[in-house]
Amino acid sequence: MSDKLNIIILAAGKGTRMKSKKxxxxxxxxxxxxxxxxxxxxxxxxxxxxxxxxxxQGQQLKSHLNHENIQWVEQINPQGTxxxxxxxxxxxxxxxxxxxxxxxxxxxxxTDLKKLLKYSCALITAQVQNPFGYGRIIKNxxxxxxxxxxxxxxxxxxxxxxxxxSGIIMAEAKNLNKWLAQINTNNAQGELxxxxxxxxxxxxxxxxxTVQVSDSNSIKGINxxxxxAQCETIMQVELTKQLMIQGVHMSDPxxxxxxxxxxxxxxxxxxxxxxxxxxxKIADNVSIGAxxxxxxxxxxxxxxxAAHSMLEDVITQGDCDIGPYAxxxxxxxxxxxxxxxxxxETKKTTIGYNSxxxxxxxxxxxxxxxxxxxGAGTITCNxxxxxxxxxxxxxxxxxxxxxxxxxxxxxxxxxxxxxxTTLSKDAEAGQLxxxxxxxxxxxxxxxxx
Ligand code: UD1
Ligand code: CA
Numbered sequence: 001m002s003d004k005l006n007i008i009i010l011a012a013g014k015g016t017r018m019k020s021k022k023x024x025x026x027x028x029x030x031x032x033x034x035x036x037x038x039x040x041x042x043x044x045x046x047x048x049x050x051x052x053x054x055x056x057q058g059q060q061l062k063s064h065l066n067h068e069n070i071q072w073v074e075q076i077n078p079q080g081t082x083x084x085x086x087x088x089x090x091x092x093x094x095x096x097x098x099x100x101x102x103x104x105x106x107x108x109x110x111t112d113l114k115k116l117l118k119y120s121c122a123l124i125t126a127q128v129q130n131p132f133g134y135g136r137i138i139k140n141x142x143x144x145x146x147x148x149x150x151x152x153x154x155x156x157x158x159x160x161x162x163x164x165x166s167g168i169i170m171a172e173a174k175n176l177n178k179w180l181a182q183i184n185t186n187n188a189q190g191e192l193x194x195x196x197x198x199x200x201x202x203x204x205x206x207x208x209x210t211v212q213v214s215d216s217n218s219i220k221g222i223n224x225x226x227x228x229a230q231c232e233t234i235m236q237v238e239l240t241k242q243l244m245i246q247g248v249h250m251s252d253p254x255x256x257x258x259x260x261x262x263x264x265x266x267x268x269x270x271x272x273x274x275x276x277x278x279x280x281k282i283a284d285n286v287s288i289g290a291x292x293x294x295x296x297x298x299x300x301x302x303x304x305x306a307a308h309s310m311l312e313d314v315i316t317q318g319d320c321d322i323g324p325y326a327x328x329x330x331x332x333x334x335x336x337x338x339x340x341x342x343x344x345e346t347k348k349t350t351i352g353y354n355s356x357x358x359x360x361x362x363x364x365x366x367x368x369x370x371x372x373x374x375g376a377g378t379i380t381c382n383x384x385x386x387x388x389x390x391x392x393x394x395x396x397x398x399x400x401x402x403x404x405x406x407x408x409x410x411x412x413x414x415x416x417x418x419x420x421t422t423l424s425k426d427a428e429a430g431q432l433x434x435x436x437x438x439x440x441x442x443x444x445x446x447x448x449x
Contacts (some may be wrong), residue, residue: 002046003270004093004095004097004100005045005046005047005048005097005099005102005117006043006047006048006049006050006051006092006093006097006099006173006415007045007047007049007050007051007100007102008052008053008084008085008088008098008099008100008101009027009035009038009039009042009050009051009052009053009101009102009103009370010053010081010084010085010100010102010103010224010289010374011023011035011052011053011055011104012053012054012055012056012078013055013056013077013078013099013103013104013396014055014056014078014082014429015031015056015104015223017223017224018223018224019033019224019225019384022060022172023057023060023061024103024104024222024284025038025061025103025104026061026064027058027222027228029228029231029232029235030232030235030236030239030258030259030260031258031259031260031277031278031282032259032260033063034103034104034106034222034228035064035065035103035106035248037106037107038066038103038105038106038108039065040099040342041106041108041109041110041113041427042099042101042113043164043332044110044113044252045113045114045117047099047365048070048093049091049092049093049096049167050068050069050070050071051071051072051074051088051091051092051106052070052071052072053055053073053074053075053084053087053088054072054073054074054075055074055075055076055078055394056078056236056350057074058074061443062177064281064399065212068298070357071205073087073091073092074087074090075087078209078297079185079191079192080185080189080191080192080193080194081167081191081192081193081194082183082192082193082194082195082197083191083192083387084189085100085176085180085194085195086180086192089173089177092140092173093115093267094174095174096172096173097117097170097171097172098170098171098172098173098176099113099116099117099168099169099170100150100167100168100169100170100194101113101168102166102167102221103304104221104222104223104232105167105168105219105220105221105222106125106222107217107218107219107220107234107235108166108213108219109213109215109218112124112211112218113168113336113390114153114214115170115218115375116170116191116211117170117228118161119170119209120175120206120228121163121168121169121171121172121173121175121176121201121206121208121209121418122169122170122209122210122211123145123148123165123166123168123169123198123208123209123211124166124167124168124169124209124210124211124212124213124219125137125161125163125166125194125210125211125212125213125219126163126164126166126168126212126213126216126218127163127164127212127216127217128162128164128216129162130418131159131161131162131163131164132151133151133188133223134164134165134221134282135148135149135150135164135165135167135195136148136149136151136154136158136159136163136164136165137161137163137164137165137210138158138161138162139163144202144207144341145198145201145202145207145208145209145210145223146198146199146201146207147167147196147198147202148193148195148198148199148368150187150188150189150193152187152188152197153187153188155206159287160402161368163210163212163247163404164219165195166213166219166220167194167195167221167247168219169194169195169197169198170207170415171201171208172296174206175201175206176197177199178204179200179201179204180197181246181356181358182196182197183197183200183381184196184205190252200295202300205215206419212349217234220234220323228293234257236253236254236256236257237254237398238254239258240253240254240256240258241253243258243264243270246264246266247264247265247266247267247268248251248266248268248269248270249268249269249270251269251270251271251272251290252272254277255272255273255274255421256274256276257271257274257275257276258274258276258279259276259278259313260276260277260279261276261278261279261280262276262280262281262282262439263279263280263281264282264317265281265282265283265285265286265301266282266284266285266290267285268282268284268285268286268287268398269286269287269288270287270288270290270309271288271290271292271358272290272291272293272440273290273291273292274288274290274292274293275292275294276291276294276295276296277293277294277295277296278295278296279296279313280294280295280296280298280299281298281299282297282299283299283300283302283303283318284301284302285301285302285306286299286300286301286303286304287304287305287311288301289304289305289306289307289323289324290306290307290308291308292307292308292309292310292344292348293303293306293309293310293311293312293321294311295311295313297311297312297313297314297315297316298313298314298315298316299314299316299318300316300317300318300319300320300336301319302318302319302323303316303318303319303320303334304320304321304322305322305323305326306312306322306323306324307319307323307324307325308323308324308325309322309323309324309325309326309327309328310326310328310330311326311328311332312325312329312330313329313331313332314328314332314333314334315332315333315334316333316334316442317333317335317336317374318335318336319336319337320336320337320338320339320340321336321338321339321340321341322334323336323340323341323342324341324342325342325343326340326341326342326343326344326345327344327345327346328340328345329345329346329347329348330348331347331348331349332347332348332349332350332351333349333350333351334351335350335351335352335354335355336352336353336354336368337353337354338351338352338353338354339353339355339356339357339358340356340357340358340360341357341358341359341421342358342359342360343359343360343361344358344359344360344362344363345361345362345363345364346362346366346390347363347364347365348364348365349363349364349365349366349367349368350364350366350367350368351363351368351372352368352369352371352372352395353370353371354368354370354371355368355370355371355373355374356368356372356373356374356397357374357378358374358376359375359376359377360376360377360386361378361379362378362379362380363392364380364382364388364390364409365382365388365389365391366381366382366390366391366392366393366395367390367391367392368378368393368399369393369394369396369413370395370396371395371396371400372393372396372397372399373397373398374393374399374449375398375399375401375402375403375419376401376402377401377402377403377406378399378401378402378403378405379403379404380404380407381404381405381406381407382407386405389407389408390407390408391407391408391409391410391411392409392410392411393405393411393431394410394411394412394413394414394415394429395413395414396413396414397411397412397413397414397415397417398415398416398417399411399417400417400418400419400420401418401419401420402419402420402422403417403418403419403420403421403422403423404421404423405417405423405424406422406424408424409423409424409425409426409427410412410426410427411426411427412426412427412428412429412430413428413429413430413433413434414429414430414433415427415428415429416429416433417432417433417434418432418433418434418435418436419436420436421436422435423435423436
């Protein structure tokens with residue numbers, strides 16, 4: 001038997017039940033799209049070829065996957081899953097095994113797909129309590145697959161069958177071509193069903209083997225948004241479980257969402273409502289408070305993030321405090337022992353060892369040294385409407401509250417800036433600099449009546 005594997009992914013259906021302008025397989029699931037998950041799983045089998053059958057709104061799909069090594073095949077005028085595979089067959093290597101995946105069942109596991117490859121023809125099934133909507137696997141008394149009957153074509157007694165079709169089948173290319181030539185549209189939907197192939201094969205003396213998945217969730221198909229949400233929940237249960245097994249504490253895993261990859265140490269604590277997006281690296285003893293959003297961050301050992309903070313493309317060096325209600329935007333680096341408190345926004349800003357911006361501040365395009373104190377209400381004026389400029393704050397500086405630092409500007413080592421200063425020129429090292437109109441009192445002033 002050939003070791004060559006070609007995979008066909010069916011994604012030409014209209015996805016009418018999603019009620020969406022967006023192509024069904026491009027809907028989001030655990031930080032990626034439905035089709036991304038299928039493609040990623042399929043690539044674990046190292047196929048020689050991956051053929052994607054597209055149709056309606058195919059351009060959306062092509063541009064989403066434009067970096068992937070895919071053979072694109074258009075199914076004009078889709079007439080069912082059997083038709084979709086027929087359209088793809090001319091692109092298949094004739095000496096290959098062909099694995100057909102449905103584009104809308106993203107939870108299937110590579111380990112189950114690999115089991116199919118031991119046979120010359122096989123399909124994936126599951127035993128479920130509620131088989132409604134799926135094709136039923138009809139076996140004869142010897143346990144051989146005689147046919148698959150779609151819900152809409154099934155008799156009352158066939159509907160009682162609880163072994164369902166995943167939509168995923170595998171066969172040798174030559175045989176598949178021969179069997180596909182015999183399918184027809186004599187069925188309730190007037191379509192060319194791929195699911196007619198096993199009955200034709202059985203009559204031809206090649207009964208399909210069945211690989212039953214141990215977890216029936218893994219063959220769940222997505223036809224509407226309810227099923228999409230169910231798949232999301234199934235994935236989140238799995239993803240949060242993986243992190244807990246690695247030593248992460250979660251106050252309530254059902255409220256935590258993982259939308260990407262997390263590289264985790266131990267004794268990390270994650271409170272309710274946290275979203276982890278993209279690629280995050282989280283070291284030991286990090287704690288993340290309730291309702292934080294952490295995207296593409298590297299959090300050093302012992303970083304403490306208090307509730308309702310939002311961090312994107314941030315690096316923390318560890319043992320530092322962030323939030324509550326902090327917003328750290330891309331390019332922020334937080335040093336050890338540093339503190340960024342409530343209602344502080346940073347962007348492209350480095351904060352050094354033991355430096356603090358505890359409240360109500362905007363720090364953009366800014367380099368802050370060690371042991372600096374940034375008073376409440378400090379604003380870096382980094383933008384003149386066209387260009388961005390840098391603010392440099394050297395070690396041991398104290399910036400008084402409600403100051404504006406008009407970039408480009410440097411506050412030299414050990415300088416103190418008086419509260420309420422508008423700093424437009426560099427501040428000298430070790431000196432007090434302030435700009436402040438003298439205070440006066442208007443004697444005898446009367447309140448308007
Ligand atoms: C299909 C199976 C059913 C199985 C179920 C599992 C058939 C006839 N039925 O039903 O036995 O239990 O999947 O989820 O195969 N597609 C095309 N071109 C077409 C039609 C469909 O590319 O002309 C694609 C769709 O985009 C989708 C996949 O094939 O990704 C399955 O099609 P869908 O219409 O969702 O089939 P089901 O009714 O779910
Ligand atoms: Ca489906």
